[in-house]
Amino acid sequence: MELSDALAVAQARDGDANAFRVLVERHSRYLFRVAYRMTGNEHDAEDIVQETFLRAFRNLESYDGRAAFSSWLFRIAHNYSLDQLRVRKLKAAKSLSADGDDERSLLDEVADTTPGPERLAASGMLQTRLRAALAVLTEQERTAFTLRHYEELPIAEICRVLDTSENAVKHAIFRAVRKIRKAVENLEGEWAWRT
Amino acid sequence: MENVTPREHASEEELIAYYYGCEEPAANVAVHLAACGECRASLEGLKRDLHVASELVVPEREAAYEANLWARLAASEPLLAGQKGTGQKGSGLASWRKWFAARHLAPVGALAGLLAVAFLAGRYSNVVTKPEPQHALERGSGKAGMERILAAALDAHLADSERILLDVVNTDAGSEDWTSQRDRAGELVDANRLYRMTAARQGQAALAAVLEDLERVLLELSHSPEEGAAARMTPLRERITDQELVFKLRILQLRLRDQPQRPQGDRKG
Numbered sequence: 107m108e109l110s111d112a113l114a115v116a117q118a119r120d121g122d123a124n125a126f127r128v129l130v131e132r133h134s135r136y137l138f139r140v141a142y143r144m145t146g147n148e149h150d151a152e153d154i155v156q157e158t159f160l161r162a163f164r165n166l167e168s169y170d171g172r173a174a175f176s177s178w179l180f181r182i183a184h185n186y187s188l189d190q191l192r193v194r195k196l197k198a199a200k201s202l203s204a205d206g207d208d209e210r211s212l213l214d215e216v217a218d219t220t221p222g223p224e225r226l227a228a229s230g231m232l233q234t235r236l237r238a239a240l241a242v243l244t245e246q247e248r249t250a251f252t253l254r255h256y257e258e259l260p261i262a263e264i265c266r267v268l269d270t271s272e273n274a275v276k277h278a279i280f281r282a283v284r285k286i287r288k289a290v291e292n293l294e295g296e297w298a299w300r301t
Numbered sequence: 302m303e304n305v306t307p308r309e310h311a312s313e314e315e316l317i318a319y320y321y322g323c324e325e326p327a328a329n330v331a332v333h334l335a336a337c338g339e340c341r342a343s344l345e346g347l348k349r350d351l352h353v354a355s356e357l358v359v360p361e362r363e364a365a366y367e368a369n370l371w372a373r374l375a376a377s378e379p380l381l382a383g384q385k386g387t388g389q390k391g392s393g394l395a396s397w398r399k400w401f402a403a404r405h406l407a408p409v410g411a412l413a414g415l416l417a418v419a420f421l422a423g424r425y426s427n428v429v430t431k432p433e434p435q436h437a438l439e440r441g442s443g444k445a446g447m448e449r450i451l452a453a454a455l456d457a458h459l460a461d462s463e464r465i466l467l468d469v470v471n472t473d474a475g476s477e478d479w480t481s482q483r484d485r486a487g488e489l490v491d492a493n494r495l496y497r498m499t500a501a502r503q504g505q506a507a508l509a510a511v512l513e514d515l516e517r518v519l520l521e522l523s524h525s526p527e528e529g530a531a532a533r534m535t536p537l538r539e540r541i542t543d544q545e546l547v548f549k550l551r552i553l554q555l556r557l558r559d560q561p562q563r564p565q566g567d568r569k570g
Binding site: 121134138142159160163236254284286287 | 313317321356381
């Protein structure tokens with residue numbers, strides 16, 4: 107019989123690392139999927155997945171079982187990505203104070219990874235634009251949109267992940283959709299070749 | 302007079318909420334959409350745009366993604382290290398805690414000095430294949446400083462071995478360049494053999510078994526061919542994981558480092 111998340115958590119708390127391994131094997135792929143959509147970057151997504159599970163293991167006692175275990179993981183992942191963003195901003199601020207440029211944004215980082223013209227023309231333009239569109243969202247907008255649009259989590263569950271009100275989640279999703287639509291509209295003139 | 306006033310067009314927010322199934326505006330918007338072609342067109346535009354957003358491709362993970370992730374987690378968190386695959390009844394942290402209880406490993410600290418003295422005696426007399434651990438111990442006893450240094454040598458051997466095993470477990474499965482790991486493993490084989498033989502002679506069966514497992518891995522690694530190394534590494538990696546070697550080595554090191562120094566009054570000579 108398959109070990110439930112709740113039972114696996116209980117056993118892991120009692121020192122059974124194999125029970126924790128069950129949780130890792132069960133949740134790691136879609137946690138990577140969410141992390142990738144939150145960051146648009148494979149390396150960062152891998153880092154988030156690994157750090158999320160380490161933090162989860164070290165803080166198993168604080169999981170109260172009210173939310174799904176996956177939602178608890180999302181919350182850890184979201185908080186970690188916020189931590190990372192703060193670190194990056196701090197580094198960027200230090201760097202910029204030296205060279206006097208404007209603040210480096212996530213969009214700049216996506217632009218930095220934009221592939222060359224041949225690759226863009228071949229297949230990457232849409233993907234690049236979508237990643238760029240997601241990159242202009244705030245962390246809260248990106249997480250709320252990712253969990254609702256891609257993972258189809260109920261609003262109430264997203265509230266628990268983000269630790270905020272239903273109204274705030276809905277507005278985060280609205281803002282995210284507006285920004286993404288704007289980016290998509292700009293694409294429409296360019297991607298006639300797709301249809 | 303009809304008391305239902307014509308509704309204004311649905312706002313973008315309402316359409317988004319409707320699209321995502323939010324309860325509050327859904328009923329009203331549904332009624333309005335049934336009668337308003339303009340809003341239905343707006344909703345179709347929203348669906349089209351969000352459908353485009355759905356095309357964001359997430360890179361596929363390799364088949365062994367979970368296993369590789371677990372290996373990385375185990376390398377970062379000692380309490381997760383060395384655990385076998387799922388579904389193995391009786392394995393797990395609790396059983397390892399039992400195996401590594403003081404009853405089994407209490408003599409490890411004393412043995413550390415013995416092993417290290419034997420190792421160094423062998424090394425400096427070039428009689429590596431025929432160590433004389435008892436004599437070496439006698440020569441080393443009563444020299445607290447020397448014993449600490451020698452215990453540190455055994456600790457270093459275990460740490461070096463652990464690093465190699467972690468390299469094997471964590472290196473990309475497709476890598477063909479194992480020169481560094483092969484050379485380092487070759488350098489550790491002789492010392493490990495000496496430690497193992499001494500542990501066996503002292504009746505430390507569990508410790509000797511760990512060192513024997515380690516020695517087989519080191520030997521296999523040191524003799525791995527330059528060509529086709531990637532294919533050879535997969536079973537070796539599995540053996541390291543299955544035998545929980547990394548975890549065992551780490552526990553041995555912790556026990557070594559936790560050994561209290563014997564008070565001077567306990568020493569003779």
